[in-house]
Amino acid sequence: MIGVDLGGTKIMAGVVAPDNRILGRGKRNTPAKEGGPAILKTMLECIDEALAEAGVARGDVVAAGIGSPGPLDVDAGVILFSANLSVKNYPIGPELSAALGVPVRLQNDVRVGGYGEFMLGAGRGYTDLITAFVGTGIGGCLILNGRIVAGSTNNAGEIGHVVVKAGGPRCGCGSKGCMEAFASKTAMANRLVKAAKKRDCPLGEKILRKGRLKSGDLAQAVRDKDEVAVREVERAAFYLGVGLGGLVNVFGPQVVVIGGGVTQALGQPYLDMVADSARQQIITDPDKTIKFVQATLGDDAGVLGASLFAREMMAQG
Amino acid sequence: MIGVDLGGTKIMAGVVAPDNRILGRGKRNTPAKEGGPAILKTMLECIDEALAEAGVARGDVVAAGIGSPGPLDVDAGVILFSANLSVKNYPIGPELSAALGVPVRLQNDVRVGGYGEFMLGAGRGYTDLITAFVGTGIGGCLILNGRIVAGSTNNAGEIGHVVVKAGGPRCGCGSKGCMEAFASKTAMANRLVKAAKKRDCPLGEKILRKGRLKSGDLAQAVRDKDEVAVREVERAAFYLGVGLGGLVNVFGPQVVVIGGGVTQALGQPYLDMVADSARQQIITDPDKTIKFVQATLGDDAGVLGASLFAREMMAQG
Numbered sequence: 304m305i306g307v308d309l310g311g312t313k314i315m316a317g318v319v320a321p322d323n324r325i326l327g328r329g330k331r332n333t334p335a336k337e338g339g340p341a342i343l344k345t346m347l348e349c350i351d352e353a354l355a356e357a358g359v360a361r362g363d364v365v366a367a368g369i370g371s372p373g374p375l376d377v378d379a380g381v382i383l384f385s386a387n388l389s390v391k392n393y394p395i396g397p398e399l400s401a402a403l404g405v406p407v408r409l410q411n412d413v414r415v416g417g418y419g420e421f422m423l424g425a426g427r428g429y430t431d432l433i434t435a436f437v438g439t440g441i442g443g444c445l446i447l448n449g450r451i452v453a454g455s456t457n458n459a460g461e462i463g464h465v466v467v468k469a470g471g472p473r474c475g476c477g478s479k480g481c482m483e484a485f486a487s488k489t490a491m492a493n494r495l496v497k498a499a500k501k502r503d504c505p506l507g508e509k510i511l512r513k514g515r516l517k518s519g520d521l522a523q524a525v526r527d528k529d530e531v532a533v534r535e536v537e538r539a540a541f542y543l544g545v546g547l548g549g550l551v552n553v554f555g556p557q558v559v560v561i562g563g564g565v566t567q568a569l570g571q572p573y574l575d576m577v578a579d580s581a582r583q584q585i586i587t588d589p590d591k592t593i594k595f596v597q598a599t600l601g602d603d604a605g606v607l608g609a610s611l612f613a614r615e616m617m618a619q620g
Numbered sequence: 621m622i623g624v625d626l627g628g629t630k631i632m633a634g635v636v637a638p639d640n641r642i643l644g645r646g647k648r649n650t651p652a653k654e655g656g657p658a659i660l661k662t663m664l665e666c667i668d669e670a671l672a673e674a675g676v677a678r679g680d681v682v683a684a685g686i687g688s689p690g691p692l693d694v695d696a697g698v699i700l701f702s703a704n705l706s707v708k709n710y711p712i713g714p715e716l717s718a719a720l721g722v723p724v725r726l727q728n729d730v731r732v733g734g735y736g737e738f739m740l741g742a743g744r745g746y747t748d749l750i751t752a753f754v755g756t757g758i759g760g761c762l763i764l765n766g767r768i769v770a771g772s773t774n775n776a777g778e779i780g781h782v783v784v785k786a787g788g789p790r791c792g793c794g795s796k797g798c799m800e801a802f803a804s805k806t807a808m809a810n811r812l813v814k815a816a817k818k819r820d821c822p823l824g825e826k827i828l829r830k831g832r833l834k835s836g837d838l839a840q841a842v843r844d845k846d847e848v849a850v851r852e853v854e855r856a857a858f859y860l861g862v863g864l865g866g867l868v869n870v871f872g873p874q875v876v877v878i879g880g881g882v883t884q885a886l887g888q889p890y891l892d893m894v895a896d897s898a899r900q901q902i903i904t905d906p907d908k909t910i911k912f913v914q915a916t917l918g919d920d921a922g923v924l925g926a927s928l929f930a931r932e933m934m935a936q937g
Contacts, residue, residue: 431772445870447764454872455748458904465866466901468786468797469859476903480785481866542786549782549798553762553867555771584783586793587775 304613305350305367305403308605309342309395310412311335311387311439316349317606318357318364323423325603327357339382339393346395347402367399368408368613370415370605377457380409408616412605413460414451416598417444419608420560424600431556434598435462435547436563438518440475441483445554463487467546485542488565491535492516504531518568525569539565540573544580551585551593562598571597621930622667622684622720625922626659626712626729628652628704628756633666634923635674635681640740642920644674656699656710663712664719684716685725685930687732687922694774697726725933729922730777731768733915734761736925737877741917748873751915752779752864753880755835757792758800762871780804784863802859805882808852809833821848835885842886856882857890861897868902868910879915888914 308315316329329352334341346369354361374383380396382388400407410418417426417434421444426432432446443462445452452459463483464476471480472490484490492510499507506524510516524532547559559581561574578595585593600607625632633646646669651658663686671678691700697713699705717724734743734751738761743749749763760779762769769776780800781793788797789807801807809827816824823841827833841849864876876898878891895912902910917924 443870447769452764452871454904455874456872456905456907456909459870459872461869461904464869464901464903465782466785466862467783469784469862478901478903545783545786550870552778552781553760553776554769554871555773555776557772584781584795586781586795587771587778588773590773592773 304610305353305364306606306608306610306613307346307350307367307369308412308415308609309333309346309369309371309388310605311372314342314346314349315602315606316346316353317603317610318353318359319607319610323607323610325606326359327353327355328606329353329356333388335387336389339390339395339398342388342390342393343395343398343402346399350403361403364403364405366406366408366613366617367403368410368415368609368611368616369395369399370410370412370609371395373411374458375409375411377409377411380407382409406613406616408609408612410609410612413442414444415608415612416562416604417446417460417560417608418451418611419600419604420562420598421446422611423607424604425560425562425596425598426558429557431554432558432560433462433547433550433554433556434560434562435543436598437486437488437543437561437565438563439488441487441543441563447554462546462550465546465550467542482542482546486539486546488516488518488521491521491539495532495535498531498535502531505529506532518564521565522568522570536569536573537576540576541580544577545584547577548581548584551581552587555587556593558594558596560596560598562600562604566597567601621927622670622681623923623925623927623930624663624667624684624686625732625926626650626663626686626688626705627922628689631659631663631666632919632923633663633670634920634927635670635676636924636927640924640927642923643676644670644672645923646670646673650705652704653706656707656712656715659705659707659710660712660715660719663716667720678720681720681722683723683725683930683934684720685727685732685926685928685933686712686716687727687729687926688712690728691775692726692728694726694728697724699726723930723933725926725929727926727929730759731761732925732929733879733921734763734777734877734925735768735928736917736921737879737915738763739928740924741921742877742879742913742915743875746874748871749875749877750779750864750867750871750873751877751879752860753915754803754805754860754878754882755880756805758804758860764871779863779867782863782866784859799859799863803856803863805833805835805838808838808856811852812849815848815852819848822846823849835881838882839885839887853886853890854893857893858897861894862901864894865898865901868898869904872904873910875911875913877913877915879917879921883914884918
């Protein structure tokens with residue numbers, strides 16, 4: 304089974320065995336400004352690299368899954384629109400299917416990652432989960448009774464766009480005060496750059512030099528006790544917890560799985576801050592049975608989740 | 621089938637036919653300060669009144685359902701605690717069962733009302749719903765794939781306690797800025813009373829005289845163009861919409877059903893304000909297919925919902 308994680312920065316492909324081991328991997332930078340056909344070409348190079356490492360021939364591949372940013376037409380395998388990929392109405396599913404000669408399943412990247420964590424990672428053994436991925440934005444995937452909640456418009460899970468402070472900072476979605484506008488890497492970077500103009504903030508200056516905030520630099524600044532960065536992380540964790548706590552009151556999951564680049568870099572201290580903030584809000588769990596845990600699959604969540612979707616497509620015939 | 625709606629102010633009972641018509645009704649004030657046995661006695665009077673009106677004998681009753689404030693131990697039929705009812709660990713289910721000689725099903729009042737609207741009211745024909753009841757507090761019931769989302773601690777649905785403005789007004793739950801702290805009747809009453817001390821607010825003065833805010837008085841004040849009351853209702857509707865809009869982004873229901881005393885009294889203009897505010901927040905419904913509708917069962921939602929729970933208990937054996 305092939306799993307592909309199509310991101311705005313990187314494309315990763317994996318050859319995944321029936322026991323969910325990754326036998327071979329391929330990785331390329333995403334040609335994000337060149338459109339659909341260039342993405343397809345690079346994706347095939349990734350896949351061939353993964354197949355070579357695994358010692359598997361193209362002809363032995365049974366099916367492939369792709370996790371992609373959206374919005375998508377999942378049934379048709381079409382990326383309807385993606386600003387990060389410079390793509391509009393591109394049938395990546397059918398195109399990859401034609402190139403490989405096998406069925407291909409396209410699915411939302413966050414859902415693929417959440418499903419991976421549910422089946423193989425930190426959510427294993429539970430049936431009701433909220434997964435939250437904190438990176439450039441904040442995405443989520445809700446699983447109830449062991450199934451992804453897709454929603455009536457197939458767009459459910461947009462946890463980044465619950466308002467935690469009405470009238471708060473403007474969000475990319477057009478609204479104000481969304482969780483994403485406080486707790487995403489983008490939100491933190493914007494505030495750190497502003498702070499660097501007023502006071503000593505080595506991290507803010509680094510963002511200005513590099514043009515972006517890397518999660519690793521954020522974690523390093525916290526270790527270096529960059530005061531502004533430390534406070535910014537605390538603030539982001541607080542608002543993430545406020546939003547997640549409210550969602551726990553509504554959905555009552557067994558576990559909240561928190562992943563994404565920011566979480567991976569900042570680790571347990573960050574997770575503890577998020578959980579503390581959330582628990583202040585939770586009124587439905589007097590015995591504190593609901594767990595907050597870190598995602599465990601890391602960068603493999605996408606590849607593994609995509610391969611699971613491909614396998615389930617084949618099982619359903 | 622008997623359905624009982626046990627509220628902090630009133631107890632209502634109904635004899636419900638297999639076609640869900642209410643054949644007879646009983647209604648009494650709740651002896652809310654006298655404890656469990658007094659409540660049971662009054663409940664039986666209500667039931668006998670309903671049976672008399674329906675021309676049905678006690679011996680012909682098959683089962684009964686009770687919708688009650690909680691927290692509850694649903695399986696044991698016990699009200700664990702209710703400040704409004706002055707009750708602690710009272711086995712209302714087994715007690716009513718012994719008195720009537722039939723099985724009794726106890727269930728959370730908000731869930732009973734939400735299930736009633738889902739099966740027989742505004743939510744009929746849908747499978748994925750958020751129901752919100754706006755009264756003294758704000759309760760909710762989530763239905764996914766035609767089933768109530770109970771949550772891992774059986775307390776899911778506490779939509780009143782999602783934060784819409786972190787750091788906002790103190791909520792009864794101990795947190796700050798919950799939807800309930802902005803949009804419940806209690807929240808409105810508190811602000812109206814404060815306002816009446818500073819400027820002309822006939823409604824605020826009426827609340828001071830009566831000691832409480834009745835939904836009917838709120839609606840009358842809006843009709844009378846009491847400016848402070850009008851603005852207060854707009855504010856409450858705005859924050860309710862902010863919270864519901866965020867939940868729609870996460871859950872993706874087909875319909876949001878809004879009920880409760882406040883909604884019943886204020887009607888469509890209020891519903892439109894809530895829906896407008898919510899839609900500003902919703903990013904998952906570009907074609908505006910998700911509906912916001914008013915609950916249709918009114919005061920009968922509890923009695924009908926409770927009778928449905930009783931019937932399903934019997935069907936499951």
